Amino acid sequence: MGRVIAVANQKGGVGKTTTAVNLGAYLAEMGKRILLIDIDPQGNATTGVGLEKKKVGKSVYDVLVDDASLREAILPTAIPGLFAAAATIDLAGAEIELVPLISREYRLRRALEPVKSEFDLTLVDCPPSLGLLTINALAAADRVLIPIQCEYYALEGLTQLMSTIKLVQTHLNTGLQLEGVALTMFDGRTNLSIQVVDEVKRFFRGKVFRSIIPRNVRLSEAPSHGKPISVYDPKSRGAEVYRELAREVVENG
Amino acid sequence: MGRVIAVANQKGGVGKTTTAVNLGAYLAEMGKRILLIDIDPQGNATTGVGLEKKKVGKSVYDVLVDDASLREAILPTAIPGLFAAAATIDLAGAEIELVPLISREYRLRRALEPVKSEFDLTLVDCPPSLGLLTINALAAADRVLIPIQCEYYALEGLTQLMSTIKLVQTHLNTGLQLEGVALTMFDGRTNLSIQVVDEVKRFFRGKVFRSIIPRNVRLSEAPSHGKPISVYDPKSRGAEVYRELAREVVENG
Numbered sequence: 001m002g003r004v005i006a007v008a009n010q011k012g013g014v015g016k017t018t019t020a021v022n023l024g025a026y027l028a029e030m031g032k033r034i035l036l037i038d039i040d041p042q043g044n045a046t047t048g049v050g051l052e053k054k055k056v057g058k059s060v061y062d063v064l065v066d067d068a069s070l071r072e073a074i075l076p077t078a079i080p081g082l083f084a085a086a087a088t089i090d091l092a093g094a095e096i097e098l099v100p101l102i103s104r105e106y107r108l109r110r111a112l113e114p115v116k117s118e119f120d121l122t123l124v125d126c127p128p129s130l131g132l133l134t135i136n137a138l139a140a141a142d143r144v145l146i147p148i149q150c151e152y153y154a155l156e157g158l159t160q161l162m163s164t165i166k167l168v169q170t171h172l173n174t175g176l177q178l179e180g181v182a183l184t185m186f187d188g189r190t191n192l193s194i195q196v197v198d199e200v201k202r203f204f205r206g207k208v209f210r211s212i213i214p215r216n217v218r219l220s221e222a223p224s225h226g227k228p229i230s231v232y233d234p235k236s237r238g239a240e241v242y243r244e245l246a247r248e249v250v251e252n253g
Numbered sequence: 254m255g256r257v258i259a260v261a262n263q264k265g266g267v268g269k270t271t272t273a274v275n276l277g278a279y280l281a282e283m284g285k286r287i288l289l290i291d292i293d294p295q296g297n298a299t300t301g302v303g304l305e306k307k308k309v310g311k312s313v314y315d316v317l318v319d320d321a322s323l324r325e326a327i328l329p330t331a332i333p334g335l336f337a338a339a340a341t342i343d344l345a346g347a348e349i350e351l352v353p354l355i356s357r358e359y360r361l362r363r364a365l366e367p368v369k370s371e372f373d374l375t376l377v378d379c380p381p382s383l384g385l386l387t388i389n390a391l392a393a394a395d396r397v398l399i400p401i402q403c404e405y406y407a408l409e410g411l412t413q414l415m416s417t418i419k420l421v422q423t424h425l426n427t428g429l430q431l432e433g434v435a436l437t438m439f440d441g442r443t444n445l446s447i448q449v450v451d452e453v454k455r456f457f458r459g460k461v462f463r464s465i466i467p468r469n470v471r472l473s474e475a476p477s478h479g480k481p482i483s484v485y486d487p488k489s490r491g492a493e494v495y496r497e498l499a500r501e502v503v504e505n506g
């Protein structure tokens with residue numbers, strides 16, 4: 001009960017949001033009570049679960065910078081069991097506004113304390129950077145799930161990401177562990193994808209989820225309808241594999 | 254002579270690096286003398302033109318934070334006419350290290366002053382965020398080129414990006430103009446791509462480059478060989494369209 005998983009990777013466009021939204025939706029479908037926190041100023045996860053930014057009361061910005069209670073920022077989504085705390089455009093200023101604040105790395109961790117045990121799992125969707133927003137997520141998390149796109153450039157940032165995780169483990173959150181690596185946008189027709197999979201399995205020996213998410217256009221269409229894939233097209237290849245990934249996360253326990 | 258173009262978009266994985274590297278390579282092939290500056294801590298553009306980070310003398314970090322001269326950081330690449338200033342892993346700390354420094358937004362602009370007129374064009378590859386590194390690029394640039402992936406989530410951040418550009422124009426760089434919008438990873442088989450193209454053309458009336466970059470696996474393979482597409486596979490569909498885009502940029506003058 002009450003585990004927190006940060007979905008993080010500073011490389012852009014690797015499937016962090018797609019993984020956080022669809023994993024959250026399938027875990028909710030399995031009967032779990034899930035909280036999805038969007039700390040990316042772009043607010044893609046907020047849109048991906050169908051919330052409208054203009055209708056949001058308190059946002060993640062209010063929680064991190066103005067000390068609003070997280071409970072006030074939690075909204076239900078159209079998916080039973082899936083709740084979300086929304087990101088709004090003012091969050092873009094938070095990276096710099098947090099710098100002088102006291103205990104700036106622990107703002108999310110402290111905000112989560114009173115609510116996290118009311119959920120089976122909390123997922124935090126991170127922005128593509130290793131700044132104070134992602135640091136807040138790593139400092140608040142029990143585990144970190146790393147989506148890695150099956151592309152060459154995606155391999156380059158891994159050493160940097162792992163050294164940031166080690167820094168957080170040493171200075172901010174000794175209990176932080178690796179939940180696993182999720183390979184995304186796999187295209188079996190290209191050698192590149194196969195080479196990247198081999199490389200990642202060598203680098204993260206034993207920590208790569210069996211479910212490899214294929215490139216599937218239905219996954220990129222779903223957000224334009226404000227729906228996770230479990231609602232938009234549950235029979236699609238992308239949906240099937242995210243459902244399997246959710247089972248693996250539950251098995252990991 | 255001496256124009257500076259920032260390649261920027263805080264949405265991750267939209268093709269900023271792929272555009273900066275390949276546009277730079279084709280402009281060099283047309284006989285221009287091009288400087289590519291990598292200010293993304295991931296250093297993908299540095300790898301994309303075949304430079305080895307371990308062999309780099311002075312880096313962009315040294316220039317921005319320690320006031321090293323940019324001239325010392327400029328290296329030739331394997332492509333005649335294309336030069337580069339490399340990003341190294343220490344650049345990851347620059348966002349926070351720059352915050353207390355005097356004239357922190359103008360570090361790149363001041364570093365470019367003495368060298369930019371020796372090049373026909375300077376391209377700056379930005380990280381996927383709107384922090385001080387991207388602000389430095391926008392404050393130093395004459396123009397900004399915005400790659401936009403033909404995907405739904407890529408539309409969400411545009412208002413935020415445009416308001417940041419307006420902020421820079423008002424407070425840091427009144428001469429900054431929009432060079433244009435380059436649509437990337439277009440997949441003609443999906444309705445989504447077509448819808449996004451229509452939407453972007455409406456939002457940026459008249460500022461969208463005619464050349465629409467198709468999704469093409471050869472573009473994502475080239476970086477693993479440290480080569481731009483003009484060298485790796487000049488007959489590929491991706492190469493042809495980047496060559497056309499280079500012609501359009503020259504026409505814009």
Ligand SMILES: Nc1ncnc2c1ncn2[C@@H]1O[C@H](COP(=O)(O)OP(=O)(O)OP(=O)(O)O)[C@@H](O)[C@H]1O
Pocket residue numbers: 011012013014015016017018019040044126127128184185186213214215216217219220221223238263264265266381404405406407
């Ligand atoms: N398996 C997939 N198949 C096809 N498209 C995908 C897949 N996963 C994600 N996408 C699409 O690719 C783009 C990038 O994915 P997403 O936005 O989830 O990545 P991200 O890591 O969250 O990006 P950012 O770094 O900007 O936060 C999106 O447009 C998304 O819809």
Ligand SMILES: Nc1ncnc2c1ncn2[C@@H]1O[C@H](COP(=O)(O)OP(=O)(O)OP(=O)(O)O)[C@@H](O)[C@H]1O
Pocket residue numbers: 010011012013128151152153154264265266267268269270271272293297379380381437438439466467468469470472473474476491
């Ligand atoms: N037209 C294309 N067709 C196929 N693959 C592409 C294309 N353009 C870019 N890619 C691949 O997509 C991924 C994302 O592109 P790229 O790294 O250039 O984006 P970016 O905006 O620079 O990412 P970041 O936000 O992390 O800096 C890379 O693996 C790249 O090789």
Ligand SMILES: [Mg+2]
Pocket residue numbers: 016017018040044126127
């Ligand atoms: Mg995202």
Ligand SMILES: [Mg+2]
Pocket residue numbers: 269270271293297379380
């Ligand atoms: Mg890049």
